[in-house]
Amino acid sequence: MSNSPFTPGIAPARLDRAEYAANFADLHAPLDDHEALVAADRCYFCHDAPCITACPTSIDIPLFIRQIATDTPEAAARTIFDQNILGGMCARVCPTETLCEEACVREAAEGKPVEIGRLQRYATDTVMAAGTHPYSRAAPTGRKVAVVGAGPAGLACAHRLAMKGHDVDIFEAREKPGGLNEYGIAAYKTVGGFAEAEVNWLMQIGGIRMLNGRALGRDLTLEELRGDYDAVFLGMGLAGVNALRTDGEDKEGVANAVDFIADLRQAGDLSSLPVGRNVVVIGGGMTAVDAAVQSKLLGAENVTILYRRGRDAMPASRYEQDLAASKGVRIIFNAMPVRMTGNGAVQALEAEYTTQTPEGLKGTGERFTLPADQVFKAIGQSLGDAGALKLDGRKIAITGAGRTSEAGVWAGGDCASSGDDLTVTAVAEGRDAAEDIHASLSA
Structure with a gap:
């Protein structure tokens, strides 16, 4: 996303500080x-x-x-x-x-x-x-395991392995651990730096070394890890953002929703974040809802989610859809982007209504135009470097508790072909893979 002050319609500090504080307060207050x-x-x-x-x-x-x-x-x-x-x-x-x-x-x-x-x-x-950690390590086993990615799956796997007495090195591409929890979730759901505090609390188990700024494919290879460690767990999530393949996608003001959310989560001052007056988010998952709602909370006047299918097919839950509506976000169902227009910077988005046919989703020919000085793409992400691992579609193919096609390599979380892209699912997969790794190393 460009932060250029010359991009028409996109500007920071649309609200006063009290409004930012109120808008990004805890979504659900804790129980006393x-x-x-x-x-x-x-x-x-x-x-x-x-x-x-x-x-x-x-x-x-x-x-x-x-x-x-x-x-x-x-x-x-x-x-x-x-x-x-x-x-x-x-x-x-x-x-x-x-x-x-x-x-x-x-x-x-x-x-x-x-x-x-x-x-x-x-x-x-x-x-x-209370600052206490309820677990302690078993006797050291002398085994070392590499975990790629410090997101929910990787952290859960590392903690369980450390409990079993194994030494764990986590390789994380970003400068901070936490993955989706740190960079990809709406700020009003996890306030007060909770994601970072939770990682620090988890690390109290001991036996885990965090190595930041180390990305698979850029700084290390799977072959190197397999040679240096007794087992490898891949939990690096999804790296690339899928392209729309729509005319005008390269215009100023068109950006990836995941980058926008990450910028917001790491911002020390919300008033420094630029946002458009007319924002359109393309997609129907949680990332789309989080980007849309937070755009509105930052002061955007009109925010629209454009989703190509009907309400019942939308990946984001009805609760999240209603949350978006309650914040003033408009959701247009059964519509897809056709092109983005503007002189250098996006000014409008042309869309077409869709219908489901026996041959698949098709445009109806009926088009409409939305004013848009900022467009966020939230149409899914793709896997980064997976080496020689067998894939299932766009993700790493796994069997059982995260076993991949390569001996000694497990995978879980968003990068694996196991199911829902949810934090809780990733935790379960990391935990179960750790148990399977432990059983394999103990055999």
């Missing part, structure tokens, strides 16, 4: 002690709890809520961390409305689930605020 007890009391503590099945990390949700209800949040946190060492972040960013809370019996009976996400945050925050 009394609120947590009241919220926990609503749980039926189901014996065959559907919420556990709905959780990708299989946290024993009724147990940790019962532990909160009996005023032992530290025990509740241990129950959570046993399955999900990044339970604090997941409590903030998980789409609980489509996972555990959607499966809640209270949701089915009353349309109001137990607030599982906020209760999880209450428990994990209690322990992390």
Whole structure:
């Protein structure tokens, strides 16, 4: 994204400081002690709890809520961390409305689930605020494992391996660890530098060395890692952003949504971030929603999400769609970009309505134009250097608990072909791969 002061329509400091503070405050305020007890009391503590099945990390949700209800949040946190060492972040960013809370019996009976996400945050925050780490390392095994990527999958894998007594080196391309949690999630979901604090807390386990500024394919190769380490886990996420292949995509003011979100997350002063008056975001996932909502919160007058399919097909949950609408974001369904116009800098986006046919998605021929001085692309990302690894589409093919086509190499998270691109799913895959690596090294 260009920060040029000469780009028409794009400017910083559209709001006063009080407005920035209010707009980017915590989306869901933490529960206090009394609120947590009241919220926990609503749980039926189901014996065959559907919420556990709905959780990708299989946290024993009724147990940790019962532990909160009996005023032992530290025990509740241990129950959570046993399955999900990044339970604090997941409590903030998980789409609980489509996972555990959607499966809640209270949701089915009353349309109001137990607030599982906020209760999880209450428990994990209690322990992390105390600065204590509930785990210690096993006796050293003398084995070394390389983890590529310090995102959710890599961190979860590294922590579990360190617990088992292995030494772990994490190679991270960026200057700060955290991956998606640090660079790719809306600022109002994880305030106060929580992502960095969580990594620092996790590293207290010991046995993990963080090596920043080291990217696979640029600074190291998979062959080198396989030669230097007893096992390798790849959790580097997705590097490149897919191209629109639309006329005018190269105009000033057209940028990648992931870069915009990363710039915002790392900004020390939100008033320094330029934003357009008329912003269009192309895509339908969480990145699209996060970019659109934050553009509005930065002071954009008109923000529109353009999604080529219908509402039910939109990857972002209905909750996130409604959140965007509540912030003044307009969502246009069944429409695709055709071209971007303007003299050097984008000034308008021409789009075409779409329809689903037996031959696939096609344009109807009916077009419309949106004023746009800033356009963000949020149409997915592609894998970087995967060496000789077998691919499944655009991702690394895996079997079982993250085993790749190459012996001694595992993968998980967004770079692997395993499922949903969610923080909680990445944590589960990193954790399970670590267990499989440990079993392999112990055989």
